[in-house]
Amino acid sequence: MKNRGIMFALLALVTSPVCAATFSGAPRILDGNTIEIDKTNVRLSGIEAPETDQICLDAKGRKWACGVAARDELIKHSNGRTWDCHTQRVDEYRRALGNCFIEGENVNVWMVRSGWALSAAPSHAVYELAASTAHTGLWSGAFIAPWDWPRRNKGTIIVGAWSVPIDAQEVLLGSVLLSEPPSPECLIKGTVERSGERIYHLPGQASYELIDMTKKRSERWFCSEAEAEATGWRKAVR
Structure with a gap:
């Protein structure tokens, strides 16, 4: 024992x-x-x-x-x-x-x-x-x-x-706060899925333009991929 x-x-x-x-x-x-x-x-x-x-x-x-x-x-x-x-x-x-x-x-x-x-x-x-x-x-x-x-x-x-x-x-x-990025350099969109998974989307990805940032309070902008990934967000597949 x-x-x-x-x-x-x-x-x-x-x-x-x-x-x-x-x-x-x-x-x-x-x-x-x-x-x-x-x-x-x-x-x-x-x-x-x-x-x-x-x-x-x-x-x-x-x-x-x-x-x-x-x-x-x-x-x-x-x-x-x-x-x-x-x-x-x-x-x-x-x-x-x-x-x-x-x-x-x-x-x-x-x-x-x-x-x-x-x-x-x-x-x-x-x-x-x-x-x-x-x-x-x-x-x-x-x-x-x-x-x-x-x-x-x-x-x-x-x-x-x-x-x-x-x-x-x-x-x-x-909601207007979310509609535009806080800075021209902060263009990455972060969204939270129904499952709770946090996904970030880069300009140019197919999903990017479809995201309305004013829909949910949990959505946010990021300035870099490293910033997003450091707090548990994952890059969108497309």
Whole structure:
């Protein structure tokens, strides 16, 4: 019985998704949450940045592609420098979860402190407070929390600067947001099948023009195939 227990323990250790590792190099930044480094997708833990299809309102109540902006600000901050990422486990999409550093600076913290991500860990809450007080990044206007964006509805709370436009919810929930890509570079269409399978469609594929992006809230735009595949989407067959 004891040997059997040891056998199962060893098997669990070998197949466990929990794995501590360190990855170093200049990453490819897929969005404000996810990078590809040393051929591994790494998800910055303890933060929630907007996905690239997310739209926010600026200080004057105008729509802007805040998800693309968050990614681009991270690219600008990285500036081709080497990252060191320390991971402990993987998430449901098999991305390694952990903290990343650029020349000793914690990138996860930088994203929250600069207002390009929200805190998803108690240790980062003080940086979110500083960003919201200074009205930096997303906090310069009004937005939907990144974790609420994919499931947004009429009950979704709008957060942001001290003065949120009275029509903010109506604007940020409108189907027109889905009808056009958030950026000219983000032309990949993502759809969810009845089976729950998530499929992305490239311009030029036979199915692409048939998809009306305003039909279902679960549909979204992607800027690259790597971004889509990093979060569990599969390329359409045709």
